[in-house]
Amino acid sequence: MEELLEQLLEECRSYTQNGHLASYIPELAKADPNDFGVYILNSDGKHACAGDFGKCFTIQSIIKPILLLLALMDNGVDAVRSRVGVEATGKPFDAINVTDQSLLSDHINPMVNMGAIALCNLVKGNDYNEKFNRLLSLTRTLACNPKIDINESVYHSEKQTGNKNRALAYMLKSYGMITDEVEDVLDLYFKACSISVNSKDLAYIGFALSNRGKIADGYKRIFSYDYAHYVNAILMTCGMYDGSGDFAINVGVPAKSGVGGGIMAIVPTRMGIGIYSPGLDDKGNSVAGIKLLERLSNALFLSIF
Numbered sequence: 493m494e495e496l497l498e499q500l501l502e503e504c505r506s507y508t509q510n511g512h513l514a515s516y517i518p519e520l521a522k523a524d525p526n527d528f529g530v531y532i533l534n535s536d537g538k539h540a541c542a543g544d545f546g547k548c549f550t551i552q553s554i555i556k557p558i559l560l561l562l563a564l565m566d567n568g569v570d571a572v573r574s575r576v577g578v579e580a581t582g583k584p585f586d587a588i589n590v591t592d593q594s595l596l597s598d599h600i601n602p603m604v605n606m607g608a609i610a611l612c613n614l615v616k617g618n619d620y621n622e623k624f625n626r627l628l629s630l631t632r633t634l635a636c637n638p639k640i641d642i643n644e645s646v647y648h649s650e651k652q653t654g655n656k657n658r659a660l661a662y663m664l665k666s667y668g669m670i671t672d673e674v675e676d677v678l679d680l681y682f683k684a685c686s687i688s689v690n691s692k693d694l695a696y697i698g699f700a701l702s703n704r705g706k707i708a709d710g711y712k713r714i715f716s717y718d719y720a721h722y723v724n725a726i727l728m729t730c731g732m733y734d735g736s737g738d739f740a741i742n743v744g745v746p747a748k749s750g751v752g753g754g755i756m757a758i759v760p761t762r763m764g765i766g767i768y769s770p771g772l773d774d775k776g777n778s779v780a781g782i783k784l785l786e787r788l789s790n791a792l793f794l795s796i797f
């Protein structure tokens with residue numbers, strides 16, 4: 493397996509130059525576009541890796557499935573569904589646009605920013621410090637890595653420049669979809685996106701989702717089978733933003749990308765995969781990361797379709 497990973501990494505290396513680094517969060521533009529790494533953790537506990545799999549980057553949107561898990565664990569499905577829906581577009585079949593409709597939970601998807609910001613309000617804790625620590629602690633547990641922590645520079649960079657996210661949060665507030673102070677909710681969102689991980693961590697988190705709630709460390713159950721099912725289904729339809737359809741055709745497994753350059757892929761019952769390459773396409777997905785997953789999926793028959 494390791495040989496296959498080395499070979500596919502070399503085959504896809506040229507694609508690392510085709511993307512662009514995220515620059516709307518200034519700190520992310522400092523990444524090295526040549527970094528490229530992959531880590532796979534199999535259901536039998538065996539692993540394989542290649543390239544810069546130990547290189548750290550910020551988790552960004554890959555925190556969204558973890559936020560969703562925590563919101564589900566804290567509140568149950570019904571309470572989460574009353575604030576954040578599950579539909580890819582949230583629009584009726586004949587919609588012209590939704591901007592002139594009132595904002596309903598069914599319009600909000602947990603894998604895009606507005607939904608994730610709404611989820612931040614649902615995490616339990618006495619204050620926003622405690623809420624963040626609970627999210628960080630779940631991330632560490634799923635990744636079986638107690639050392640995972642926040643990247644302070646990215647957090648400050650994001651907080652300073654995140655005005656579009658502010659606009660989304662105030663919109664949610666105006667519709668009563670956020671009940672706490674907007675800046676507190678946003679602070680949790682910015683911190684959550686700034687958690688620093690590597691490809692190995694993503695493979696371990698993906699493993700827990702592929703293993704229906706049991707982590708690699710001692711096969712301990714952390715969340716229910718039902719929640720794994722819920723999160724994986726949403727990742728399948730919306731995990732790669734408006735590239736999810738192409739990804740479903742060409743790769744065919746639940747996955748989540750982040751503008752830090754990471755991709756976490758879940759092959760139900762088989763493996764968790766973590767990839768890092770910071771050059772992004774115009775949808776915010778790692779260009780070389782997707783190419784590598786396409787080839788991996790072909791070589792190992794990973795597609796669930």
Ligand code: GLN
Nearest residue numbers: 552553605685750751776
């Ligand atoms: N922190 C980023 C943002 O809010 C996350 C987006 C992403 O990874 N796609 O813009």
